Amino acid sequence: MSTEGFNTVDRGDTDLAKKAYGMPGGRAASIPSLGREFEPTIFELSSPGRSSHQFPTTNIPEFAPDELVPAHHLAKASPQMPEVSERDLVGHFTRLSHRQFSVDLGAYPLGSCTMKYNPKVCDSVVAMPGIRDVHPGTPSAMCQGWLELLVELEEALCEITGMAAATLQPAAGAAGELTGLLLMRAFHEAKGARPKRVVVPDSAHGTNPASVSLAGYEVTTVKSDERGCINVADLREVLDSDVAGIMLTNPNTLGLFEEDIVAIADAVHEAGALLYYDGANLNAILGVTRPGDMGFDIVHMNLHKTFATPHGGGGPGAGPVAVSERLKSFLPGPRPVRNPGSESPPDWQSPQFVWETPQNSIGRVHSWHGNALVLARALTYIWIHGGDGLLKVAQRAVLNANWLRVRLSETYDVPFNRTCMHEVVFSAASLKKRLGLTALDIAKHLLDEGFHSPTVYFPLIVNEALMIEPTETESVQTLEALAEALERIVDATDDGGDASYRAPRNTPVKRVDEAKAARRLVPTFDAR
Amino acid sequence: MPDYTPHTDEEIASMLRFLKLESVDDLFNSIPVAIRTAGGLALSPGIPEPDVTARMNELARANRSGAEDLICFAGGGAYDHVIPPVVSALASRSEFVTSYTPYQPEVAQGVLQAIFEFQTVVSRLFGLPIANASLYDGSSALVESVSMSLAGSTSRSAWISSGVHPQWRSVLSTLTRGRELDLRTFALVNGETEWPEVDRLGKESSPSALVVAYPNYLGCLEELDRVRKICDHLGAAMIVVVDPVAAGILRTAGDWGADIAVGEGQAFGNPLGFGGPYLGMLACTQDYVRRLPGRLVGETTDSEGTRAYVTTLRAREQDIRREKATSNVCTNQTLMAITAAIQLSWLGRQGLRELALRCARGTRYLRDRLVDIEGVEMVTGDAPVLREFALRTRIPSSKLITRMAESGFLAGIALENLTAGKCDESITRSDLERSILISVTEKRTRQEIDAYADAFEKASQP
Ligand SMILES: Cc1ncc(COP(=O)(O)O)c(C=O)c1O
Numbered sequence: 010m011s012t013e014g015f016n017t018v019d020r021g022d023t024d025l026a027k028k029a030y031g032m033p034g035g036r037a038a039s040i041p042s043l044g045r046e047f048e049p050t051i052f053e054l055s056s057p058g059r060s061s062h063q064f065p066t067t068n069i070p071e072f073a074p075d076e077l078v079p080a081h082h083l084a085k086a087s088p089q090m091p092e093v094s095e096r097d098l099v100g101h102f103t104r105l106s107h108r109q110f111s112v113d114l115g116a117y118p119l120g121s122c123t124m125k126y127n128p129k130v131c132d133s134v135v136a137m138p139g140i141r142d143v144h145p146g147t148p149s150a151m152c153q154g155w156l157e158l159l160v161e162l163e164e165a166l167c168e169i170t171g172m173a174a175a176t177l178q179p180a181a182g183a184a185g186e187l188t189g190l191l192l193m194r195a196f197h198e199a200k201g202a203r204p205k206r207v208v209v210p211d212s213a214h215g216t217n218p219a220s221v222s223l224a225g226y227e228v229t230t231v232k233s234d235e236r237g238c239i240n241v242a243d244l245r246e247v248l249d250s251d252v253a254g255i256m257l258t259n260p261n262t263l264g265l266f267e268e269d270i271v272a273i274a275d276a277v278h279e280a281g282a283l284l285y286y287d288g289a290n291l292n293a294i295l296g297v298t299r300p301g302d303m304g305f306d307i308v309h310m311n312l313h314k315t316f317a318t319p320h321g322g323g324g325p326g327a328g329p330v331a332v333s334e335r336l337k338s339f340l341p342g343p344r345p346v347r348n349p350g351s352e353s354p355p356d357w358q359s360p361q362f363v364w365e366t367p368q369n370s371i372g373r374v375h376s377w378h379g380n381a382l383v384l385a386r387a388l389t390y391i392w393i394h395g396g397d398g399l400l401k402v403a404q405r406a407v408l409n410a411n412w413l414r415v416r417l418s419e420t421y422d423v424p425f426n427r428t429c430m431h432e433v434v435f436s437a438a439s440l441k442k443r444l445g446l447t448a449l450d451i452a453k454h455l456l457d458e459g460f461h462s463p464t465v466y467f468p469l470i471v472n473e474a475l476m477i478e479p480t481e482t483e484s485v486q487t488l489e490a491l492a493e494a495l496e497r498i499v500d501a502t503d504d505g506g507d508a509s510y511r512a513p514r515n516t517p518v519k520r521v522d523e524a525k526a527a528r529r530l531v532p533t534f535d536a537r
Numbered sequence: 538m539p540d541y542t543p544h545t546d547e548e549i550a551s552m553l554r555f556l557k558l559e560s561v562d563d564l565f566n567s568i569p570v571a572i573r574t575a576g577g578l579a580l581s582p583g584i585p586e587p588d589v590t591a592r593m594n595e596l597a598r599a600n601r602s603g604a605e606d607l608i609c610f611a612g613g614g615a616y617d618h619v620i621p622p623v624v625s626a627l628a629s630r631s632e633f634v635t636s637y638t639p640y641q642p643e644v645a646q647g648v649l650q651a652i653f654e655f656q657t658v659v660s661r662l663f664g665l666p667i668a669n670a671s672l673y674d675g676s677s678a679l680v681e682s683v684s685m686s687l688a689g690s691t692s693r694s695a696w697i698s699s700g701v702h703p704q705w706r707s708v709l710s711t712l713t714r715g716r717e718l719d720l721r722t723f724a725l726v727n728g729e730t731e732w733p734e735v736d737r738l739g740k741e742s743s744p745s746a747l748v749v750a751y752p753n754y755l756g757c758l759e760e761l762d763r764v765r766k767i768c769d770h771l772g773a774a775m776i777v778v779v780d781p782v783a784a785g786i787l788r789t790a791g792d793w794g795a796d797i798a799v800g801e802g803q804a805f806g807n808p809l810g811f812g813g814p815y816l817g818m819l820a821c822t823q824d825y826v827r828r829l830p831g832r833l834v835g836e837t838t839d840s841e842g843t844r845a846y847v848t849t850l851r852a853r854e855q856d857i858r859r860e861k862a863t864s865n866v867c868t869n870q871t872l873m874a875i876t877a878a879i880q881l882s883w884l885g886r887q888g889l890r891e892l893a894l895r896c897a898r899g900t901r902y903l904r905d906r907l908v909d910i911e912g913v914e915m916v917t918g919d920a921p922v923l924r925e926f927a928l929r930t931r932i933p934s935s936k937l938i939t940r941m942a943e944s945g946f947l948a949g950i951a952l953e954n955l956t957a958g959k960c961d962e963s964i965t966r967s968d969l970e971r972s973i974l975i976s977v978t979e980k981r982t983r984q985e986i987d988a989y990a991d992a993f994e995k996a997s998q999p
Binding site: 047048050060061062064066068069072076077078082083087089090092099102105106107109111117119124125126128130137138145147148151152154155157168180182186187190191195214215216218219221223224225227228266268270271294296299302311321323324325341343371374375376378380381382383389391392395396398399401405408411412416427452453456461464467483484511513516518519520521523525526527531532533534535536537 | 552561579589594613614623634639641646647652662788789837844845849855865872882888892895899902935938957982
């Protein structure tokens with residue numbers, strides 16, 4: 010047997026082995042993490058007849074398929090799933106994981122996404138069988154622990170945001186937005202009003218205008234002024250009785266606090282409209298100020314950002330929506346509440362926590378009670394930090410962002426160069442002019458430096474935007490290394506040197522051809 | 538006070554000096570004093586991890602879970618399936634857990650390829666060529682599918698079978714409130730949707746889609762040929778809500794002529810988790826690809842010609858289309874989708890088939906025992922069921938479930954709770970109160986089922 014190289018297969022002398030070499034069920038041996046080879050798909054690693062599943066012994070009579078259901082419902086052949094051994098399954102997904110950057114691996118300054126460290130203790134909490142293995146249809150008297158957990162979380166989130174009550178059902182920020190806008194709608198309808206428009210700043214995240222449309226409203230855009238904020242006078246011009254509300258992110262997507270927020274809130278309320286708070290940037294203000302105190306009526310939070318629940322390669326998240334007293338009766342239901350009539354300690358007849366559907370509820374927004382295990386992680390995080398710890402989170406997130414802003418302001422344009430909140434938006438506009446270096450180039454070069462890229466080309470109102478959110482869990486040493494890497498990219502290009510290559514080159518694959526993917530769509534293995 | 542920030546006092550002092558600031562508070566000078574949280578948040582001070590873990594353990598003990606002391610016969614869209622250690626181990630790899638949406642494909646090939654494989658298995662399960670990278674849950678996949686049908690149609694209505702999970706229908710009606718749709722619901726009679734006869738249909742009120750569940754939420758297999766005929770007659774899209782486990786032996790949605798198929802993917806490797814996070818699956822024909830919600834991964838090559846993956850047809854999505862997007866979804870349920878892809882690879886072709894068969898056999902075995910009990914009958918008459926069924930007994934289901942819990946069983950779900958007390962025309966109020974939805978998975982042994990049936994016989998006595 011050959012031992013040299015990585016791709017050796019024991020070819021042996023037998024016919025079978027020789028034949029098998031060319032058979033389906035490709036070799037599962039390579040070093041894809043170093044980019045020398047692609048990792049075959051699980052389908053290419055399959056060999057008909059291989060399997061890894063094991064079922065429990067149940068001793069149930071083996072009814073034949075057509076004894077169970079009428080024959081015309083039965084498939085001629087069952088769907089073609091991968092056929093691999095457990096060993097090959099582990100090899101494949103482990104190698105895939107080696108081709109993936111993550112927070113656990115290194116700094117991930119992806120602006121607006123709050124890619125902070127996710128404490129491992131939360132993993133162990135949601136692995137507790139009494140938390141993890143509870144059926145969502147369990148009668149409330151038998152899952153008092155879960156109801157209490159949800160009520161505790163709701164109360165904590167209301168305290169943090171300065172609101173009266175919350176729904177925990179929305180599964181992510183965008184789901185929270187739509188929920189919140191439907192609450193806005195229900196509020197106006199209850200008063201017999203049918204305003205048609207919702208105001209959204211030009212710096213808003215794409216989900217905001219998309220949610221507005223789905224809620225049946227038209228979008229009215231307001232421009233940010235030269236300070237990067239909403240101008241109250243400009244806002245007044247678009248406010249009339251046809252406006253249902255305004256959606257704001259504060260700090261906004263430029264990382265700047267809307268200093269006139271109180272005047273904005275007054276103007277909006279005077280017009281009979283409501284203020285919606287997109288909580289994507291809540292990390293900046295924990296314990297410092299609260300949306301409720303700013304005058305907001307509806308607030309969504311992204312627990313996967315502010316409260317450190319892991320982002321899971323794109324999800325799950327959780328997007329609870331908190332509201333002021335006057336919107337409480339419209340909240341989705343059923344919602345867990347403290348049972349005012351119960352004795353403590355609770356007994357089976359009169360449990361301490363019960364489900365309740367608010368009087369004017371807009372209805373459900375989730376199949377069950379929301380992304381419950383994500384909610385449990387968030388409460389764990391909140392309890393560990395407490396009020397004092399959350400304040401520290403915000404302070405250090407803001408400190409880190411400002412340190413980077415000043416540290417890099419000689420190399421990169423800072424279109425709005427004043428004290429920022431938890432993130433800072435740079436621009437590569439003059440670098441592009443001077444050196445031909447775009448935000449995208451910089452993002453790709455940074456990958457070669459071992460960092461994840463910032464968010465690029467967002468917000469839309471900044472040319473060649475590079476939006477950096479370092480988060481509070483990165484050390485000043487990491488920030489310095491990031492700053493040096495960002496300088497190196499510019500310096501190297503300036504020298505006409507190294508950076509003129511087409512980055513990245515140290516990654517598992519080189520620059521990916523996005524145009525080709527769209528031109529000839531291959532969304533599944535079968536479409537190849 | 539515990540926390541996860543690395544800053545030492547000295548470092549903070551030096552960072553502030555660099556910023557020419559006196560104190561950390563100066564960072565927040567742009568926030569008007571009037572709205573500052575004076576005195577801090579009224580939350581308890583932070584407590585160390587071990588103490589929080591202990592507190593969470595107490596809460597966990599206040600729940601009765603499948604793992605601890607209740608043998609689970611509840612389903613209704615959330616099922617107690619085998620989750621093997623190998624799937625948990627792979628799905629909890631921190632590279633998958635702690636990354637985010639693959640915006641930089643060069644360092645996200647792991648997640649991208651796993652999603653590509655997920656899309657492929659969903660496409661095969663549903664028998665349709667295009668599948669997306671997941672939605673929040675089954676109900677959100679349902680909502681998105683109806684939106685897809687509306688986007689290509691002048692119609693403002695959709696026809697929904699009452700066999701679609703009542704909680705999902707509630708989500709559909711909530712989330713489309715602002716769009717003022719006419720959602721018409723068609724009752725189940727003996728487990729089958731009572732659609733109008735084709736020859737009595739005018740085209741005046743043409744819906745954009747008909748939505749039917751296969752099997753429906755009461756466990757019954759409906760005849761989908763009829764639905765296809767009505768859709769053809771009305772020019773409506775056929776949307777099928779699929780139980781992806783049942784798909785292990787049933788004809789695929791695509792085979793029945795579905796334009797769009799959606800489903801809840803929890804059953805594949807994701808714990809019951811008190812209802813989430815789960816994952817919505819969605820697949821469709823080529824015709825709908827430009828209206829597909831959320832992320833879609835496609836295969837391509839890198840600049841050296843090596844195979845690579847990337848999110849594609851991005852122009853559909855909210856960050857580019859903004860108010861013109863057909864969907865607002867951004868964060869989805871990727872980790873659950875990857876988990877499902879891993880579980881389906883573990884099951885394999887044979888395992889998936891066997892999974893469906895084992896559920897169906899256990900269901901048959903239990904059902905045969907229960908309907909023999911006096912006063913117990915099927916809610917859905919003779920309609921064929923696969924892995925779930927609804928029974929009517931002589932006592933309120935909530936009482937039955939409480940009694941069964943004393944014997945160590947989560948007996949099922951009270952239909953009354955599932956439907957939030959609202960009954961379809963086909964089930965009367967008192968029937969509803971006495972109806973229970975029961976599900977059997979591959980985990981249930983003959984011994985457990987026998988014990989369940991014995992307990993049921995006693996517990997269902999008035
Ligand atoms: C400013 C802003 N608003 C809204 C969202 C949407 O949140 P989610 O992705 O959780 O749906 C995001 C997240 O990406 C965001 O950055």
